Amino acid sequence: MTQYDNQNLKEKYLNLLAEKFDEEEKVATEIINLQSILDLPKGTEHFVSDLHGEYHAFQHVLRNGSGNVRAKINDIFKETHSEEQISELAALVYYPEEKLKLIKNQFETKTDLNEWYIETIQQMIHLISYASSKYTRSKLRKALPKQFVYIIEELLYKSNVYNNKTTYYETIVQKVISLGQSDKLIIGLAYTIQQLVVDHLHVVGDIYDRGPEPDKIMETLINYHSVDIQWGNHDVLWIGAYAGSKVCLANILRICARYDNLDIIEDAYGINLRPLVNLAEKYYGDNPAFYPKEHTEKKLSADEKLQITKIHQAIAIIQFKLESPIIKRRPSFDMEERLVLEKVDYDKQEITVYGHTYPLENTCFETIDRENPAHLIEEEEEVINKLLLSVQESEKLKRHMNFLMKKGNLYLKYNGNLLIHGCIPVDEHGNMEDMEIDGKMYSGRELLDQFEHHIRESFSHKNETDDLSTDLIWYLWTGKYSSLFGKRAMTTFERYFIKDKSSHKEVKNPYYYLREDSEMCRKMLEEFDLDPEQGRIINGHTPVKEIDGENPIKANGKMIVIDGGFSKAYQSTTGIAGYTLLYNSFGMQLVAHKHFGTKENVLLNGADELSVRRVVDEELERKKVRDTNIGAKLQEEINMLQELMSYRYID
Numbered sequence: 213m214t215q216y217d218n219q220n221l222k223e224k225y226l227n228l229l230a231e232k233f234d235e236e237e238k239v240a241t242e243i244i245n246l247q248s249i250l251d252l253p254k255g256t257e258h259f260v261s262d263l264h265g266e267y268h269a270f271q272h273v274l275r276n277g278s279g280n281v282r283a284k285i286n287d288i289f290k291e292t293h294s295e296e297q298i299s300e301l302a303a304l305v306y307y308p309e310e311k312l313k314l315i316k317n318q319f320e321t322k323t324d325l326n327e328w329y330i331e332t333i334q335q336m337i338h339l340i341s342y343a344s345s346k347y348t349r350s351k352l353r354k355a356l357p358k359q360f361v362y363i364i365e366e367l368l369y370k371s372n373v374y375n376n377k378t379t380y381y382e383t384i385v386q387k388v389i390s391l392g393q394s395d396k397l398i399i400g401l402a403y404t405i406q407q408l409v410v411d412h413l414h415v416v417g418d419i420y421d422r423g424p425e426p427d428k429i430m431e432t433l434i435n436y437h438s439v440d441i442q443w444g445n446h447d448v449l450w451i452g453a454y455a456g457s458k459v460c461l462a463n464i465l466r467i468c469a470r471y472d473n474l475d476i477i478e479d480a481y482g483i484n485l486r487p488l489v490n491l492a493e494k495y496y497g498d499n500p501a502f503y504p505k506e507h508t509e510k511k512l513s514a515d516e517k518l519q520i521t522k523i524h525q526a527i528a529i530i531q532f533k534l535e536s537p538i539i540k541r542r543p544s545f546d547m548e549e550r551l552v553l554e555k556v557d558y559d560k561q562e563i564t565v566y567g568h569t570y571p572l573e574n575t576c577f578e579t580i581d582r583e584n585p586a587h588l589i590e591e592e593e594e595v596i597n598k599l600l601l602s603v604q605e606s607e608k609l610k611r612h613m614n615f616l617m618k619k620g621n622l623y624l625k626y627n628g629n630l631l632i633h634g635c636i637p638v639d640e641h642g643n644m645e646d647m648e649i650d651g652k653m654y655s656g657r658e659l660l661d662q663f664e665h666h667i668r669e670s671f672s673h674k675n676e677t678d679d680l681s682t683d684l685i686w687y688l689w690t691g692k693y694s695s696l697f698g699k700r701a702m703t704t705f706e707r708y709f710i711k712d713k714s715s716h717k718e719v720k721n722p723y724y725y726l727r728e729d730s731e732m733c734r735k736m737l738e739e740f741d742l743d744p745e746q747g748r749i750i751n752g753h754t755p756v757k758e759i760d761g762e763n764p765i766k767a768n769g770k771m772i773v774i775d776g777g778f779s780k781a782y783q784s785t786t787g788i789a790g791y792t793l794l795y796n797s798f799g800m801q802l803v804a805h806k807h808f809g810t811k812e813n814v815l816l817n818g819a820d821e822l823s824v825r826r827v828v829d830e831e832l833e834r835k836k837v838r839d840t841n842i843g844a845k846l847q848e849e850i851n852m853l854q855e856l857m858s859y860r861y862i863d
């Protein structure tokens with residue numbers, strides 16, 4: 213573009229802007245408004261990761277803002293309220309519908325109940341006023357329940373013009389009560405408080421797999437006021453399945469069978485499993501290696517368990533077969549060692565992998581042709597094709613996957629930090645590892661950008677099932693240089709069929725020990741054009757084994773690992789239900805969570821299931837909006853408006 217074109221474009225833009233700001237005063241007002249926002253303290257960011265379908269635990273962390281709601285209640289009421297009263301109020305804010313029912317049952321007379329309403333509404337208004345002190349009025353208004361905006365603003369702002377504040381509150385609230393609106397108002401106020409304590413949510417990957425309700429988590433995120441997602445390896449597996457990768461599809465079904473979560477496929481997403489069930493019933497029998505993991509709350513009957521065991525085998529074998537042609541057509545994936553079906557000696561029931569020969573047990577090779585082990589029999593081919601069709605036709609899945617694409621990225625640079633689920637592949641010397649894609653070598657940030665490009669490419673061509681982009685999504689799940697997998701190879705086959713546990717080991721990328729080193733972290737931040745002094749890397753993906761003394765804050769605070777540990781299946785190895793992170797204008801705080809019991813426990817006993825907060829760092833100076841990504845955007849707007857001012861209104 214020539215300088216002349218540029219000038220032309222700018223003038224067009226300014227003319228457009230002038231349509232909206234058609235008077236000098238309007239421009240001035242907007243500049244002053246934006247300028248004052250820049251000086252407000254930065255909003256609170258909330259980081260969670262590895263939710264793994266654990267909807268209830270996630271809901272709890274979200275509703276209490278990783279302890280932020282309670283902290284605000286404490287700030288205001290610790291002098292006047294007992295611990296028990298604070299817990300009651302906190303539970304009301306987290307679960308207003310349920311808590312209201314419980315509380316209302318305690319009152320014998322209407323007068324007592326009304327008194328409680330008056331007091332509670334007043335306390336909640338106080339909380340809102342405190343929690344919103346760093347927001348503009350317009351932002352607060354957007355967070356208020358629509359039908360009560362007028363009343364709440366009346367209570368928030370006008371009360372102090374009256375001498376007798378209490379009477380004024382009471383008159384309004386009495387009216388609300390007599391009109392039968394008090395429950396609705398309290399519920400609305402509770403959600404407003406939840407929304408005010410967290411300005412923005414980051415989900416650092418792995419919403420899907422292992423737990424029972426990822427679909428409900430997706431609905432929650434879709435309705436959340438402000439969120440971004442850094443895809444995890446499990447999320448990308450689902451994206452891959454929807455984008456046309458049959459092998460990704462086989463994997464998600466296998467994992468659902470393994471964790472007894474086929475309901476997600478059938479009931480939540482309406483995908484017909486009948487063809488797979490028929491195939492499974494025809495070829496497979498009982499097999500302890502494929503028993504589903506049982507839920508604590510839901511007991512399976514013997515028949516159900518047997519059926520899932522059969523499905524689990526059928527889909528695992530389809531998966532192994534589907535891997536083979538991809539490995540063969542993509543030599544740059546460097547995965548020949550994973551041609552497992554070809555490495556089996558079917559007479560001896562042995563396999564030779566990575567130079568070791570192991571006996572196989574619990575095999576289920578009924579549909580395997582020894583001469584051509586990766587060949588899908590006709591029924592398998594038909595089953596996977598039908599399943600893919602059904603997956604791509606699921607309206608709900610489409611909605612959820614579209615949302616993942618819209619709000620998600622492979623990594624995110626946000627307010628100076630790098631958010632990434634897995635890793636940046638490096639060698640043992642800390643050099644970024646190269647990978648060849650389509651004849652070119654990429655490493656570090658460029659490699660990640662290539663990966664993301666191909667995910668989006670595959671997603672926009674769902675009919676293509678065997679192209680490079682679609683194969684690369686599977687590579688991200690399981691390949692050596694995948695930034696999401698972060699291990700050298702996935703030993704799924706060995707885990708099912710080989711007893712010797714040494715064959716199950718999955719070697720991690722050197723990133724996972726090098727990230728302890730602050731110099732290495734600085735280098736990685738620089739790779740992403742971030743300031744190594746200010747920035748930090750926020751990771752998910754690997755459960756932090758607090759039990760073994762592992763510290764989630766690494767490299768002098770340059771690296772923070774917040775695998776949420778929501779996944780029940782992994783809690784016994786971590787000894788804790790994981791971490792979340794809060795980043796407000798005063799600095800960063802890591803929050804450790806206890807196992808989430810039940811909502812009932814919170815409602816009845818006020819148990820927050822939270823434990824310690826560790827300060828990662830305190831800001832020397834309180835961070836303002838002007839120091840954030842949003843601040844930079846606002847500053848650009850101000851600059852434009854200033855140009856408009858001189859272009860249009862000032863001679």
Ligand SMILES: O=P(O)(O)OC[C@H]1O[C@](O)(COP(=O)(O)O)[C@@H](O)[C@@H]1O
Nearest residue numbers: 418445446699702703704718753754
């Ligand atoms: O414990 P499971 O369900 O068998 O899963 C094990 C597999 O999950 C992985 O750990 C990947 O999942 P994560 O992202 O949760 O770590 C693989 O490396 C491993 O093969």
Ligand SMILES: [Mn+2]
Nearest residue numbers: 418444445753
């Ligand atoms: Mn992961």
